[in-house]
Amino acid sequence: MTESDGKPDPGRAASEPQYADRVYRSVPGVISGVMLLAVAGWLIIDAVLSGTGRTPWIALACAPVFGLPVVAYTLRPAVLANDRRLLVRNPFRTVSAPWAAVEGLRAGYSVELFAGGKKYQVWAVPVSLRARKKAGRAAARAAAGGDPRASLTSSLTNPLRSGKAGEGDPTKAWSDQVVTTLQEIAERNAAKPEAAGEVTVRWCWWIIAPAVAGLITLITLIAAT
Structure with a gap:
């Protein structure tokens, strides 16, 4: 580490x-x-x-x-996640949050991390309203009968790693996919002994x-x- x-x-x-x-x-x-x-x-x-x-x-x-x-x-700015902790590297400080201390993540007009009773902005995952509208149109097409171009569009435009659960979904914006993936990792690892600890912040x-x-x-x- x-x-x-x-x-x-x-x-x-x-x-x-x-x-x-x-x-x-x-x-x-x-x-x-x-x-x-x-x-x-x-x-x-x-x-x-x-x-x-x-x-x-x-x-x-x-x-x-x-x-x-x-x-x-x-x-x-970057977000690094493993089985032990979530590390959020913002412009002027770095937040290290063990999964047991992570209370949740939210993607509104920006991505926010709630950990240790505090809220932190996640600069590395910007929220794009344009991407959300595009994803909404893809979801509407899928609901209306499927979009045969969805898998191709996903493989060409989605910057997330392929082959992971919850990723590569053209009906969700990239920021929303990242938040969903991180929430799944948090739920899976929060109870592990190595994921315990307190939130630390370094300038x-x-x-x-x-x-x-x-x-x-x-x-x-x-x-x-």
Whole structure:
């Protein structure tokens, strides 16, 4: 197992069973983040190489102010689930909830996790009203006599892993499928001894601290011009 920063957890014995993580994240979010970082990197490098006066320094100060929030909101969010716990990696903090502490998940206008008496947003699984409308139309067609294209559409567009119960259903939006799958995992594992424990929250200081430092530096450079 690993902690939220990806480093091995030294507190666990080597003989402890390992649990494979199922990872859910927004592929469009990752793609948009990579594109934004590429454009920003090109602009910053150009400003550093061709700028005069304080321009190169201002460009360098902009790098963490812009780049780190983009990483936080697009590349970092993910949901990792195994037989022991649910780990929700949001932009600025990571929530680790053993299944015994998970009270439920809800997909309204956003996906929400209820655990340990608190509510947490799940950034990695965005809710798309457009996808829900599309799924609703597919459900209506299926109810009216079946849709022969449903299985093909599911295999081409559904980012969930195939072959799992409750997944690959074209009559449900992706976010709703993820919530259903996670609820099934919670019900199946909540009573296991290894799934007991308390909810823990860790702040992502490696993003917060450099971004704040860069913002202070940027303000100082602009004020000095």
